[in-house]
Amino acid sequence: SQAISDVGWRRFLNMLAYKAKLYDKEFITIDPKYTTQRCHQCGTIMGQNGCRKLKLKDREWTCPMCQTYHIRDWNAAVNILEKGLGSWQNPKKQVA
Ligand SMILES: [Zn+2]
Structure with a gap:
């Protein structure tokens, strides 16, 4: 911050x-780029492809692509872990 x-x-x-x-x-x-804006479930990045960019006040949100409900900091933590483990993909393979 x-x-x-x-x-x-x-x-x-x-x-x-x-x-x-x-x-x-x-x-x-790790490079913190997109760790907040990315849906860890499907890889969609908010603020791209017509998706509304999350603002600081958005503490909880639902991914417009896969409908996953996120707690902002939890989602970011998963993204940070994926970056650290080298399993970060953009976008992820389509989920069912
Ligand atoms: Zn998603």
């Missing part, structure tokens, strides 16, 4: 990296 200063954020990431190393865990960062 822009509310978090870059310096504060960098310090926080350094702390996470330190802790990960301490416990023999892998620490990676």
Whole structure:
């Protein structure tokens, strides 16, 4: 978030990296692009192809393509995980 200063954020990431190393865990960062706007179920990206872009006040939303109901932060967390695991696809194979 822009509310978090870059310096504060960098310090926080350094702390996470330190802790990960301490416990023999892998620490990676990802490009946050589209992590909020993408439906993790079908891969549709809001704000593209005529889909209304989500605003900050949209805490919950329903995907216009696959009708999946999303809690904004939960959906973003799944997208971040997919990016980290390398399983991110745009768009995903058509779901039934
Ligand atoms: Zn969808």
